[in-house]
Amino acid sequence: MCGPDWLEQGMNHVWLPYTQMRTTLPPLPAMGTRGCTITLADGRELVDGIASWWTACHGYNHPHIRAAVATQLERMPHVMFGGLVNEPALTLATRLASMLPGDLERVFFTDSGSVAVEVAMKMAIQYWLNRGRTGRTRLVAFRGGYHGDTMATMAVCDPEEGMHSLYQGALPEHFIADLPVDETSTQALDALLRQSGDSIAAIIVEPLVQGAGGMLFHAPEVLRRLRELADRHGVLLILDEIFTGFGRTGTLFACEQAGIVPDIITLSKALTGGTMALAATVARRHVFEAFLSDNPLHALMHGPTFMANALACASANASLDLFASEPRLEQVGRISEQMRAELESCRGLPHVVDVRVMGAIGVVELERIGDMNALKSALIAQGVWVRPFRNIVYLTPAFTITPAELTRLTTAIHTVLSQSA
Ligand code: PLP
Numbered sequence: 544m545c546g547p548d549w550l551e552q553g554m555n556h557v558w559l560p561y562t563q564m565r566t567t568l569p570p571l572p573a574m575g576t577r578g579c580t581i582t583l584a585d586g587r588e589l590v591d592g593i594a595s596w597w598t599a600c601h602g603y604n605h606p607h608i609r610a611a612v613a614t615q616l617e618r619m620p621h622v623m624f625g626g627l628v629n630e631p632a633l634t635l636a637t638r639l640a641s642m643l644p645g646d647l648e649r650v651f652f653t654d655s656g657s658v659a660v661e662v663a664m665k666m667a668i669q670y671w672l673n674r675g676r677t678g679r680t681r682l683v684a685f686r687g688g689y690h691g692d693t694m695a696t697m698a699v700c701d702p703e704e705g706m707h708s709l710y711q712g713a714l715p716e717h718f719i720a721d722l723p724v725d726e727t728s729t730q731a732l733d734a735l736l737r738q739s740g741d742s743i744a745a746i747i748v749e750p751l752v753q754g755a756g757g758m759l760f761h762a763p764e765v766l767r768r769l770r771e772l773a774d775r776h777g778v779l780l781i782l783d784e785i786f787t788g789f790g791r792t793g794t795l796f797a798c799e800q801a802g803i804v805p806d807i808i809t810l811s812k813a814l815t816g817g818t819m820a821l822a823a824t825v826a827r828r829h830v831f832e833a834f835l836s837d838n839p840l841h842a843l844m845h846g847p848t849f850m851a852n853a854l855a856c857a858s859a860n861a862s863l864d865l866f867a868s869e870p871r872l873e874q875v876g877r878i879s880e881q882m883r884a885e886l887e888s889c890r891g892l893p894h895v896v897d898v899r900v901m902g903a904i905g906v907v908e909l910e911r912i913g914d915m916n917a918l919k920s921a922l923i924a925q926g927v928w929v930r931p932f933r934n935i936v937y938l939t940p941a942f943t944i945t946p947a948e949l950t951r952l953t954t955a956i957h958t959v960l961s962q963s964a
Pocket residue numbers: 655656657658660689690691692749754755783784785786811812
């Protein structure tokens with residue numbers, strides 16, 4: 544491997560995510576980011592098509608976020624959240640409560656999406672326990688779903704999906720159903736809830752887009768059906784908006800398109816504009832009230848050491864400022880239109896089975912990807928940072944991407960898929 548010394552030495556010691564360390568391509572040393580570009584150690588610049596796992600919605604190094612973090616760094620980078628609170632966290636909680644629909648108004652901060660989902664699962668289970676309803680310990684999740692990599696969240700991911708299938712024997716059992724996209728699947732879910740409702744705490748779903756499960760889209764009507772079924776059978780509804788939250792599907796939150804209010808919502812990724820690790824689990828008033836009691840055991844027993852980190856919360860507040868001061872949702876609309884026009888040319892290419900776009904998510908689905916390493920290398924050779932997975936090549940760019948940068952991305956995908964035909 545050639546590159547800086549720290550790369551060669553460090554690669555003997557670091558363990559990379561989702562990576563077969565024996566056969567993987569060497570990772571690229573990123574030295575700097577700006578706007579929608581990543582600069583590598585050898586000076587190459589890649590146009591970023593995926594905004595660092597869907598987080599950097601304002602592009603990298605936005606001056607407003609940098610300034611907010613620098614100011615907070617001077618004042619107080621971190622102070623524990625047990626018994627002490629900090630201004631950026633409380634301001635952020637107030638702002639999130641006013642932006643989210645309905646009475647989603649009680650914010651529990653964590654430091655990663657998976658943990659935010661775990662907290663949502665604990666809240667849902669304990670909601671029933673605190674109300675004296677024992678036995679409601681299972682969730683209903685959906686085929687194609689993805690909610691994280693921890694032991695609890697793996698148990699509500701699609702069990703057949705390759706990434707977590709190995710662990711199945713070690714995971715608690717939940718119900719995995721088909722999304723109620725048509726009459727048959729709606730009736731099947733209705734029957735499941737009728738038969739097993741007494742053991743079910745909540746339904747959990749990624750609204751409108753199942754992301755890591757394959758960028759699978761569904762209509763807002765599906766969410767309305769889920770809200771209706773949850774109400775009919777008296778179970779909670781958790782929406783995991785870790786991917787979809789903050790504009791990605793065209794509205795600030797995906798649930799707005801269905802006009803529904805979940806009982807609990809999880810947020811992360813673009814919450815800080817991609818600058819820092821932060822997540823939030825936000826509950827409706829009635830969920831929070833189930834934890835109010837003279838019995839100390841009815842409290843929510845969770846508290847990550849770095850929860851509500853002041854730097855991360857300052858960065859999230861600055862990110863929310865940008866949603867108000869810059870035309871983010873209009874930009875998403877423009878990206879949507881451009882991707883729809885430009886990715887369409889991939890539809891005729893061999894092995895392409897679908898091209899779909901929602902908000903600032905563009906997907907080219909293939910029958911299968913034969914040589915993943917070759918595909919990744921070819922994309923890098925085109926000067927773009929795009930990470931295909933499973934059988935899809937997708938774009939989730941920063942909302943600030945220029946039309947010319949976006950065309951570079953769509954052209955690179957078209958070129959590479961044409962070559963590999
Ligand atoms: N939930 C959804 C919908 C996600 O897309 C992800 C990450 O991709 C997670 C949960 C897990 O988040 P994290 O990787 O921060 O733990």
